[in-house]
Amino acid sequence: MFEAWVKYLLAGREEILVAVDWTEFDAGDQCTIALYLITRHGRATPLVWKTVDKSMLNNNRNSYEDEVIERLHEVVDPQVKVMV
Numbered sequence: 777m778f779e780a781w782v783k784y785l786l787a788g789r790e791e792i793l794v795a796v797d798w799t800e801f802d803a804g805d806q807c808t809i810a811l812y813l814i815t816r817h818g819r820a821t822p823l824v825w826k827t828v829d830k831s832m833l834n835n836n837r838n839s840y841e842d843e844v845i846e847r848l849h850e851v852v853d854p855q856v857k858v859m860v
Contacts, residue, residue, distance in 0.1 A: 778824050779851040785813055785821060791857040794848070795820060796841060805830045809840050811848050824848050 786792060793814040800807045810825035824847045828840055852858060 778847060782823050782848070782851045783853075785823060786852065786856060789856060791859065792852075793859050794823065796844070796860065798837070800830060802830070807833060809837075809844050811844055824851070 795812045795814055796809065797812060797820075798807055798809050806827055807830045808825055808827045810822045812820035813823050814820055824844055826840060826844050826847075833840075848858070
């Protein structure tokens with residue numbers, strides 16, 4: 777799903793700016809990490825994301841961030857320059 781979504785959103789861009797963000801949902805014991813495409817107008821559109829149990833985070837945030845970043849690199853054309 778991410779491959780088609782990212783290809784559609786990037787539509788021929790040669791360079792993108794992305795931001796990493798965590799959102800926590802206390803009531804559901806969930807956290808979502810997402811990489812957002814930041815447009816030149818300052819809008820943020822999610823490119824790839826992962827939801828995990830908040831109780832499983834402990835000291836694993838960096839591992840989950842690495843997973844999402846790796847997934848982005850798997851689905852973005854290698855010719856696209858990605859800036860964080």
